[in-house]
Amino acid sequence: MNIVVCLKQVPETAEAEVKLASDKKGIEMEGLPLQINEADNYALEQALLLTEEHDGDVTVVTLGPDSSDEVLRMSMAKGAAEAVRLAGPAFDRGDPVAIARALAAAVKDLEYDLVLTGCMSSDDGNTAVGMALAECLDLPHATYVTQMEMGDGEVTVGRELEGGLIEKLKMKMPCVLGIQTGINEPRYASIMGIAKASKREIAMKSASDLGLDEGSVGEEGSRTKLEELAYPPVGEGAEILEGTPAESSGKLAEVLREKGFV
Amino acid sequence: MDEILVLAEHREGELRDITFEMLSKARSLGKDAGKSVTALLLGAGVGDYAEALKSHADEVLVLDHGNLKAFNAAVYQQVLSEVLKSREPSLVMIGHTAFGVDLAPGLAVTLELPFASDCIDLAYEGDDLKATRQIYEGKVNATVSFADAPTVLVTFRPSACPVEDAEASAGKVTELDVAVPEEPAMRQFLEYVEAAVGEVDITKADVVVSIGRGLREEENLPMIEELAEALGGVVACSRPCVDAGWLPKDRQVGSSGKTVKPKLYLAIGISGQFQHLSGMKAADTIVAVNKDPKAPIFSEADYGIVGDLMKVVPALKEKIAELRA
Numbered sequence A: 001m002n003i004v005v006c007l008k009q010v011p012e013t014a015e016a017e018v019k020l021a022s023d024k025k026g027i028e029m030e031g032l033p034l035q036i037n038e039a040d041n042y043a044l045e046q047a048l049l050l051t052e053e054h055d056g057d058v059t060v061v062t063l064g065p066d067s068s069d070e071v072l073r074m075s076m077a078k079g080a081a082e083a084v085r086l087a088g089p090a091f092d093r094g095d096p097v098a099i100a101r102a103l104a105a106a107v108k109d110l111e112y113d114l115v116l117t118g119c120m121s122s123d124d125g126n127t128a129v130g131m132a133l134a135e136c137l138d139l140p141h142a143t144y145v146t147q148m149e150m151g152d153g154e155v156t157v158g159r160e161l162e163g164g165l166i167e168k169l170k171m172k173m174p175c176v177l178g179i180q181t182g183i184n185e186p187r188y189a190s191i192m193g194i195a196k197a198s199k200r201e202i203a204m205k206s207a208s209d210l211g212l213d214e215g216s217v218g219e220e221g222s223r224t225k226l227e228e229l230a231y232p233p234v235g236e237g238a239e240i241l242e243g244t245p246a247e248s249s250g251k252l253a254e255v256l257r258e259k260g261f262v
Numbered sequence B: 001m002d003e004i005l006v007l008a009e010h011r012e013g014e015l016r017d018i019t020f021e022m023l024s025k026a027r028s029l030g031k032d033a034g035k036s037v038t039a040l041l042l043g044a045g046v047g048d049y050a051e052a053l054k055s056h057a058d059e060v061l062v063l064d065h066g067n068l069k070a071f072n073a074a075v076y077q078q079v080l081s082e083v084l085k086s087r088e089p090s091l092v093m094i095g096h097t098a099f100g101v102d103l104a105p106g107l108a109v110t111l112e113l114p115f116a117s118d119c120i121d122l123a124y125e126g127d128d129l130k131a132t133r134q135i136y137e138g139k140v141n142a143t144v145s146f147a148d149a150p151t152v153l154v155t156f157r158p159s160a161c162p163v164e165d166a167e168a169s170a171g172k173v174t175e176l177d178v179a180v181p182e183e184p185a186m187r188q189f190l191e192y193v194e195a196a197v198g199e200v201d202i203t204k205a206d207v208v209v210s211i212g213r214g215l216r217e218e219e220n221l222p223m224i225e226e227l228a229e230a231l232g233g234v235v236a237c238s239r240p241c242v243d244a245g246w247l248p249k250d251r252q253v254g255s256s257g258k259t260v261k262p263k264l265y266l267a268i269g270i271s272g273q274f275q276h277l278s279g280m281k282a283a284d285t286i287v288a289v290n291k292d293p294k295a296p297i298f299s300e301a302d303y304g305i306v307g308d309l310m311k312v313v314p315a316l317k318e319k320i321a322e323l324r325a
């Protein structure tokens, strides 16, 4: 069984200070650690587990800047056989549909029984590329997948809905699944694996390599446009209890006492 | 008249809140931009819901058909395509929910609709729709515009818009006549499986001490358990803590976990993504401890401490013990 995993590199922003770039169309990337998108890491692990059990290869595909080679190499260090990167200015600033169109052009020529993606990326948060990709490839799809059970030419998936309710579906393969976090325990790459992967080839594909009209991808191929970024308006917000840990927690303990919790 | 079409979402016999949130947003948008509001109700045995919807819309379109019993994106997409092609609403709103994220992207691709997902706000500037989305984990807002097209599609974030009172004048109900395909073999609904019930019911507790990824390691859990005990509360958590296996799923607060409304919710090392907030923002008093002063949780909290939880939690435990003594 061969599996294609579409994944991406994202900046870590949950803890870091995020600063807008001066043109207000992006953020300052300098100083932000780069890492594999969380849900994509689970998708990769799922592909590795399945191909280990059912024989086959994992191909990882990304659309992104030069720095994203790092997540491709890390994927190969963990066991992916091949890596493809869609590279070039034609792909820049694509909306989710344009990104899906580009990925589809690269994926369609690969051999696969399954295409896995993370269900959401932490940077743009579109929660859309995987399912749009399925439509571009004309394949059945399901997202928020937290359970998978392989059958003969089919897979039973559990989709996690609101409140943790699981929706069980039977899907024919090939299909595209958006993988949700928690489905497995992602492995770490071994030092040996990392050393070996550093010498591996990454197949670079430009729009013309993929037979794509440049106007059909990237900003030009997008039907939505990012106008401007801003910091979210600060509402009333919390009353901040200042001081050293001892002082601030002393104030909090007082508040809790006044409210009758202590 | 130009219309805004809202896809009603329901599950297991109930209309979901997002439906009314979207209708409320659509009504205020429609008032400003001179557009009518239409609720589209698809499903099996759902005719009764039209009653609840019609006081929130100018028109309710109902398609009640056995093949729509299970939510199957493949079937719903085909039906929606037909409806959208014939009505050409200027805007279509679908919830940014497990249902919506499975459905909307494919629809955008087949119908070539300009599409923005997870919108938290929408506004017309003249004829042009502008959407606000939140990116980089709630730290940046993005304004998005759409290409010129008869119809644009958005998914709208749950809890992003308050529900307005029903209108006195009720809209009309129209039965739709659209062919509904059978569930295709390529994707078939099997069943719903309820989340497992654990030994502790966090939804019943008055005090919830909740931890997030900021805790770093499972080894740091005991101090949280002790703090919870000192406050007579239970320990809960954000999703990554469950993913990492620190705590069982029934302790997870948020959209894919539990919704809690305690008297006191302590969020420790939790950034405050909307999926988490939706599960706890109705708490009476919210206290956040986070080392990042820009963490979105502080906009939802009543009290905040900016600092390292590894120092604040032990100190707080001590102060509580002192007050008790």
Ligand SMILES: Cc1cc2nc3c(=O)[nH]c(=O)nc-3n(C[C@H](O)[C@H](O)[C@H](O)COP(=O)(O)OP(=O)(O)OC[C@H]3O[C@@H](n4cnc5c(N)ncnc54)[C@H](O)[C@@H]3O)c2cc1C
Binding pocket: A014, A015, A119, A120, A144, B137, B211, B212, B213, B214, B215, B237, B238, B239, B240, B241, B252, B253, B254, B255, B256, B257, B258, B268, B269, B270, B271, B272, B273, B274, B275, B276, B279, B289, B290, B291, B292, B295, B307, B308, B309, B310
């Ligand atoms: C479909 C879907 C459903 C989801 N459902 C849920 C859900 O039900 N519940 C849920 O919680 N999430 C859910 N999520 C995930 C959600 O998007 C976030 O990823 C998650 O809430 C983040 O958890 P966190 O705040 O613990 O981690 P992070 O976002 O990583 O935040 C960690 C925080 O800890 C702080 N911190 C770090 N170290 C320290 C320290 N020493 N002292 C003090 N503070 C520190 C950081 O500043 C940061 O703010 C869902 C996502 C999707 C896509």
